[in-house]
Amino acid sequence: VSTVAELAALDDEQLRNRPFDELVAGLQAVVQRLEAGSAGLEESIDLYKQGLRLHAACDELLQKAELTITELGRRGPAGAER
Amino acid sequence: VTAEQPSLWDERPRAELSEVTAPAARPAPRILRVSDLNRRVRGLLDADALLADVFVEGEISQPSFPPSGHCFFTLKDSNSQVRAVCFREQLERVVVRPVHGMNVICRGRVRAYEPQGTYQLYVDTITPAGAGDLHARYEALRLQLAAAGLFDERRKRPIPKWPRRIGIVTSPVGAVWRDIVNVLRRRYPLCEVVLSPTLVQGPTAAPAIVRALTRLYADGDLDTILLARGGGSLEDLWSFNDERVVRAVADSPVPIIVGVGHESDVTLSDFAADLRAPTPSAAAELATPDATQLAAILGRLRDRASAALAGWASQRRRLVDAERRALMGLAPDIDAARQRTADLVDRAGRALEDRTERRRMVVVALRERLATLSPAATLERGYAVARTPDRRIVRDASAVDAGSEVEVIVAAGVLRTRVESSHAAGGEELLA
Numbered sequence: 283v284s285t286v287a288e289l290a291a292l293d294d295e296q297l298r299n300r301p302f303d304e305l306v307a308g309l310q311a312v313v314q315r316l317e318a319g320s321a322g323l324e325e326s327i328d329l330y331k332q333g334l335r336l337h338a339a340c341d342e343l344l345q346k347a348e349l350t351i352t353e354l355g356r357r358g359p360a361g362a363e364r
Numbered sequence: 365v366t367a368e369q370p371s372l373w374d375e376r377p378r379a380e381l382s383e384v385t386a387p388a389a390r391p392a393p394r395i396l397r398v399s400d401l402n403r404r405v406r407g408l409l410d411a412d413a414l415l416a417d418v419f420v421e422g423e424i425s426q427p428s429f430p431p432s433g434h435c436f437f438t439l440k441d442s443n444s445q446v447r448a449v450c451f452r453e454q455l456e457r458v459v460v461r462p463v464h465g466m467n468v469i470c471r472g473r474v475r476a477y478e479p480q481g482t483y484q485l486y487v488d489t490i491t492p493a494g495a496g497d498l499h500a501r502y503e504a505l506r507l508q509l510a511a512a513g514l515f516d517e518r519r520k521r522p523i524p525k526w527p528r529r530i531g532i533v534t535s536p537v538g539a540v541w542r543d544i545v546n547v548l549r550r551r552y553p554l555c556e557v558v559l560s561p562t563l564v565q566g567p568t569a570a571p572a573i574v575r576a577l578t579r580l581y582a583d584g585d586l587d588t589i590l591l592a593r594g595g596g597s598l599e600d601l602w603s604f605n606d607e608r609v610v611r612a613v614a615d616s617p618v619p620i621i622v623g624v625g626h627e628s629d630v631t632l633s634d635f636a637a638d639l640r641a642p643t644p645s646a647a648a649e650l651a652t653p654d655a656t657q658l659a660a661i662l663g664r665l666r667d668r669a670s671a672a673l674a675g676w677a678s679q680r681r682r683l684v685d686a687e688r689r690a691l692m693g694l695a696p697d698i699d700a701a702r703q704r705t706a707d708l709v710d711r712a713g714r715a716l717e718d719r720t721e722r723r724r725m726v727v728v729a730l731r732e733r734l735a736t737l738s739p740a741a742t743l744e745r746g747y748a749v750a751r752t753p754d755r756r757i758v759r760d761a762s763a764v765d766a767g768s769e770v771e772v773i774v775a776a777g778v779l780r781t782r783v784e785s786s787h788a789a790g791g792e793e794l795l796a
Contacts, residue, residue: 302554303526306658309665316672319679326676333669340662344655347553349545353536354560354579 286311290332297339305343309336399478406476409483415474420446420485421493422470427462437462439470439485447484448472458490460504463511467493468500499598502605506632509607514614515635521619523639523651527587529556530651531580531618533573534592534644536561544592544648552652558583564593570606577612588651589620591633592644596625604631613637623647743775761786 289297289308297305312333315321321329396404409415420439427437433452438445448470450458460466472487492500509515530548534541536559548557562576563569573591580589591613593604603609604624613620614636622633623641634640641647739749750758750770758764764783772779 301526301528303528306526306662306665309662309669313665313668313672316669316676319672319676321676323676323680326673330669330673333666337662337666337669341659343554344659344662347655349549349553350556351545352556352558354558354576354583 286315286329286332289336290328294335294339297335298342300339302340302343302347305336305340309333309340312336398481402476402478402481405481405483406478409474409476412474417473418471418485420470420472422446422468424462424466424468425464427464435462439468447482448487449484450487450490454488460490460492460500461508462490463504463507466504466507469493502598502632505605505607505610506635509610509632509636514610519614519638521638523619523621524587525653527552527555527651529558529583529586531558531560531583531586531589532592533560533562533576533580533589535564538594540592540594540644543645544590547645547648548652551649551654551656552658553655555652558586564603565596565600566603569603570609573603573606573609574612577609577616581615581617584617586618589616589618590641590644590647590651591620591622591624591637592641592647593624594644595629601625601629601631604633607632609633610636621647621650740775743773746775749773760788762788 286308289300289305292300312329316326316329316333422439422441422445425438425440425445427435429435433455435450435455437448437450439448440446450462450470455461460468462468468490469492470485470487471489471491472485474483474485476483492503513519532541532544534544541559545557548555558580560576560580563572577589577591580586591604593601601624604622610632613622613633616638619638621639621641622631622637623644623646624631624633625643627642630640639650641650743749750772752758752764753769753771758770764770764786766783766785768783770781770783772781
């Protein structure tokens, strides 16, 4: 799982291609660091922005997600379920 | 004490006492050898028609399987037990293998074993007690696989909370597959589903299920596997009680959820799974987080971030306030400083004035001293200064020739004179 810093380095497009659980874990880490209250002002604001970004990416993934189905023994994805 | 006078402590009835006193009345006993005894007992048992072909119900205890291929066990109920043996030839034909704790009906004959002086049940068939054949086989296999550790609780792995890829073994034909897809689509459309299709019913179902599972195991990139089948009779669901299937389930490299039949159907595959689901749909639910709850969880996380930032700001504000108060406590007293400054300026001014005055006085004194040194003052005191016309002060009389002009300057005026004569004498003449 990527760290908060690694996620922060990604642009929006790259962020959307990360696994969902990684984004949620990143968001959780951001919130925990904010809540710890030990970050400085600039860092806190950066963290907050990062949290909003991660949240937006998660939200978008959830909104747009479509179940992908592959059937073993056949070539490629089973079209009907795509 | 004689026989006619029994002891006070002898409580035997009188008649018996008299018999003791007359042993010679009975015939001599026939003494048997142990072998004779055992043969006689064996003969009695062999002669009993019931014991030649008997059905005995009981619980199998401590079966042993020595290399000979026979099986020795104890058959018991709550009160009694009897040794039993099932020879290899019979053992290969019995419906269920003897398992400790299993209730069975054994058919066989009872014979004495002369060398040991014991009797035992020679078992020809073992059938499960109290239930039909399938139930018995189920129970026997359950006990056997449990003994092998396949159902141990500590083998159970947690189901991944956020599966990225879920493998599914089921029949792609019918409601079960559709139900599973619907549940996954509704709850967690973020995951990828890999279907490994299989037959789930009929005599070839068990190996087909094993093949389908093995195909998924080869994938290597799955988080969770579901094995599912809809409801049916015990016979319909039988493949999931097949030892090969149960062992394949237990061999899953990733956590596996088994959902077969309805709530009340519990197959042996259920026991071997990491998690048992009451139905196929429930298996899909147990495998995934609920996206609608996810949205709420995400919202709460965002709120926490906002609250944390706001908390950060207010905490820092409190800190700043505290610092400011502390600073104010440490701040210099401007008024006092100003006063001190004024005082200093004052003192400086005074000091300056004092010094100026002193200097002025020094200057006056100097001027006065200067005044006393002025030639004019000397002249006032009555002295006179003589000088030649070329303005050289005359200090030595011999330096002036007779007849030359000398100016004599007194306090008020100048005398132009001509020298009559000169004498070389000192200033002391003035004081003589």
